[in-house]
Amino acid sequence: MNNDALMAHLHEDVIAMQATALAGGPDLDRAVPTCPGWTVTELLGHLWVIQTWVQSILRARELQPTPQAGPSPVADFIDGIPDFLTAMRAITADEPCWNFGPEPRRAGWWIRRQAHEHSIHRFDLGAALGSTPTVxxxxxxxxxxxxxxxxxxxxxxxxRIEPITETIRIAADDTGDEWVLGDGDPVASVTADACALYLGVWKRRDLAAVARIDGDAAAVRRTLGVALAP
Structure with a gap:
């Protein structure tokens, strides 16, 4: 997916979450079932921390300390959105910039990372408020x-984890994308629509329960039980 498309998704998700934050009220105290221990307020505070951190990295082009959420995380989230979106739109993708991806490290990497940071947390917000946004x-x-x-x-x-020893083929049956996780010949395959796979690898859904599994089902459960994403 190119950066323009990723930025469009990022903008849509940020504005949607801004509308929830502006509405406020008792919804801000709701628990977020897909992020155990967090309320909506804490979820929005987390996003403010990430947005502020990324902006500081884009300015310095180097790793920066992670800021701490203040006493008004929802207000900070709302107030910070214009500067965050401006900083993201101003990225020159090929400029050198620290990130935690593979070399070469470029500023454009952050467009993809923030698009998915906000996409998955918009899903979390929907889960807290009783809706399920479509990805x-x-x-x-x-x-x-x-x-x-x-x-x-x-x-x-x-x-943090050991390398996966049982190779699994993962396939999105609606987009035609395929991946092989592990080395060697796959012992099983997992097939589902891309959204189900996305939520599954981010531990938002039990992928083994919604996907079609062919081959060694036990190997799939062991592999998908590994914390692939933090």
């Missing part, structure tokens, strides 16, 4: 690719 199939497929090509190797590199 565009192309965006969802790109998000699966990000988890498998960026987060999984990063988790292994940091020693």
């Amino acid at each position: 565009d199939a192309a965006l969802a497929a790109d998000g699966v690719d990000e988890v498998l090509s960026v987060f999984y190797p990063r988790q292994v590199r940091l020693g």
Whole structure:
């Protein structure tokens, strides 16, 4: 997915969450079932922290300290949106900039990362408020690719998980995208629509329960039980 499309999705999701924040009221105290321990207020505060952190990285082009949420996280989130979107639109994709992806590290990497940061948290917000926003199939497929090509190797590199030993083929039956997780010949395949796969690899759904599994179902459950994304 190109950066223009990713930016369009990011803008849509940020504005939708801004509308929820502006509405306020008792909804802000609701628990977020897909983020155990968080309320809507804490979810919006988390997004403000991420947005502020990313802006500081884009300015310095180097890793920066993570800010702390203040006493008014919802107001901070609302007030910070114009500057955040301006900073994201101003990115020159090929400029060198720190990120936690593979080399070469470029500023444009943050467009993809923030598109998915906000997409998955918009889903979380919907889960808290009793709705289930639909994730565009192309965006969802790109998000699966990000988890498998960026987060999984990063988790292994940091020693948070062991490399997967049972190779699994993952296929999106609506977009035609396919991935192979692990090395060697697949022992099983997991097939579902891209949105289900996206929410599954981000631990928002039990993928094994909604996907079609062919081959070694036990291997699929073991593999999908690994924390591919943080």
